Amino acid sequence: KQEVTQIPAALSVPEGENLVLNCSFTDSAIYNLQWFRQDPGKGLTSLLLIQSSQREQTSGRLNASLDKSSGRSTLYIAASQPGDSATYLCAVQGSQGNLIFGKGTKLSVKP
Amino acid sequence: DAGVTQSPTHLIKTRGQQVTLRCSPKSGHDTVSWYQQALGQGPQFIFQYYEEEERQRGNFPDRFSGHQFPNYSSELNVNALLLGDSALYLCASSYRRGANEQYFGPGTRLTVT
Numbered sequence: 001k002q003e004v005t006q007i008p009a010a011l012s013v014p015e016g017e018n019l020v021l022n023c024s025f026t027d028s029a030i031y032n033l034q035w036f037r038q039d040p041g042k043g044l045t046s047l048l049l050i051q052s053s054q055r056e057q058t059s060g061r062l063n064a065s066l067d068k069s070s071g072r073s074t075l076y077i078a079a080s081q082p083g084d085s086a087t088y089l090c091a092v093q094g095s096q097g098n099l100i101f102g103k104g105t106k107l108s109v110k111p
Numbered sequence: 112d113a114g115v116t117q118s119p120t121h122l123i124k125t126r127g128q129q130v131t132l133r134c135s136p137k138s139g140h141d142t143v144s145w146y147q148q149a150l151g152q153g154p155q156f157i158f159q160y161y162e163e164e165e166r167q168r169g170n171f172p173d174r175f176s177g178h179q180f181p182n183y184s185s186e187l188n189v190n191a192l193l194l195g196d197s198a199l200y201l202c203a204s205s206y207r208r209g210a211n212e213q214y215f216g217p218g219t220r221l222t223v224t
Binding site: 004031032034036041042043044045046049089091093094095096097098099100101102103104 | 156
C-alpha cells in the first residue's frame with residue numbers, strides 16, 4: 001500500500017530565505033508526482049508535475065526534484081515571500097490515476 | 112477557459128440526512144475524481160468517473176455514491192450522514208483516465224451537526 005510522508009509538518013522562516021520541503025513515498029512504481037499549494041479552506045493549486053521519467057521541474061522560484069528509486073521528492077522555494085505562506089501538499093499518482101497525498105507542510109513566511 | 116467549479120460552497124446538514132454535491136469539470140476534460148479532506152489531513156480518494164461509470168473507488172463505504180452526466184459533470188451523494196463526514200470535498204478533473212494531470216476545484220465545505 002502506497003504511503004506518502006511529508007517532513008516537516010510545519011515550517012516558519014523569515015522572508016528572503018531559501019527553503020526545502022521533503023516528500024517520501026513507499027512504492028516507487030509511480031507514474032508522476034505533483035506538488036500542490038493550498039490556502040486555508042480553499043482548493044488545491046497545482047504547482048509542478050514531474051513525470052516518472054523526469055528528474056526535476058522548475059517554475060519561477062520553485063524547483064521540484066524526483067528520485068524515484070529512493071522514493072523521495074523535494075520542493076525548493078527560492079527567496080521566500082510572505083505570499084508563499086500556505087500548506088504544500090505532495091501527491092503521487094499510479095497507473096489508475098488516483099492521487100495519494102501526504103498530510104502536507106504548513107509554511108509560514110514572516111515579513 | 113473555465114476551470115473546475117463546485118457547488119455549493121458551504122453546506123450544513125444534520126446527522127442522518129442525505130447530501131448532494133456538484134462538480135463541473137474543466138473545459139475539455141472528461142474524467143472526474145472526488146476527494147475528501149478532513150481538517151489537518153491530506154485529501155483521500157473517494158472515486159473516479161469516466162464515461163458515466165464509476166471506474167475506481169477508494170476505501171469509502173457504500174453510503175458514498177456518485178453519478179456522471181453526458182456533459183461530464185458529476186454529483187457526489189452521501190447518505191445517512193455521520194459527524195465524521197464533516198470535511199472539505201474536492202472535485203478534480205482530467206482528460207481521460209489514468210495518470211494524467213488533475214485540476215482541482217475550490218471544494219465544498221460540509222459540516223454535519
